[in-house]
Ligand SMILES: Cc1ncc(C[n+]2csc(CCOP(=O)(O)OP(=O)(O)O)c2C)c(N)n1
């Protein structure tokens with residue numbers, strides 16, 4: 001092929017050709033189809049969580065152009081690259097501070113962090129706890145597959161005791177984080193957990209979290225068949241879904257301190273926390289007003305809204 005012909009082909013946008021409406025994927029408008037096929041393994045739970053998220057957005061009254069998605073790294077970190085929103089694939093553990101920057105620069109945005117357990121609770125753990133403490137008005141959706149998947153299945157702060165990971169060939173002997181308890185203890189106003197099997201409940205919960213004012217946190221227990229399931233001889237993705245079906249118990253309103261997860265034991269799911277309290281910007285505006293009086297111009301409020 002001549003160089004000019006190659007150049008011509010490369011210039012063409014890499015969009016999937018659709019001959020008729022029937023052939024169009026139902027989520028085509030929401031995904032960057034030019035990046036397909038995605039990298040996720042067959043029966044990985046991340047894709048299911050993304051589908052639920054898109055369905056959740058549709059249930060809200062939020063304008064699509066106001067929703068930004070920020071991810072860190074790992075298999076879950078790829079979400080930001082596939083979803084057709086304003087989105088950012090950031091560095092390891094820095095999705096939350098990046099999201100905080102976006103929110104503070106433009107408080108009108110709905111900023112969503114969609115990332116993995118390793119990314120959010122290990123290197124990113126400090127950002128998670130302090131952003132919940134400050135009640136920044138963002139939503140964090142955490143894919144918990146109990147492992148650092150993309151790098152080969154190392155032990156994570158969420159790996160259940162005795163579970164096998166690449167770096168714990170005899171089983172994990174550390175105490176894992178109970179993520180809902182961590183988020184709630186730090187001050188999150190909305191905390192829920194579902195598995196990738198609970199698609200309708202997860203979708204509704206994501207929609208609630210998106211519309212909640214303040215720091216909302218949803219944990220999504222997801223199958224990682226290629227590493228976690230294989231190392232622990234748990235079978236296929238379908239076997240994991242069956243496990244979730246047989247072993248999940250819905251306990252809405254449960255004390256988050258009582259929902260920790262042991263290896264292959266009962267998984268408590270549900271909406272655990274839903275409370276109201278001033279957000280970071282609410283507190284800032286209220287407090288500074290008391291200090292500076294009329295001289296103070298509230299942050300994130302337009303002149304029109306102030307009148
Ligand atoms: C600073 C830095 N350290 C380490 C890595 C290597 N790394 C890439 S993905 C990953 C684990 C991600 O785990 P998790 O957030 O649980 O995502 P998963 O792959 O399980 O979805 C790590 C440690 C990196 N990208 N950057």
Ligand code: SF4
Nearest residue numbers: 041044075149224225
């Ligand atoms: S390695 Fe695990 S988490 Fe990553 S895409 Fe495959 S199944 Fe999903």
Ligand SMILES: [Mg+2]
Nearest residue numbers: 116117118147
């Ligand atoms: Mg993980």
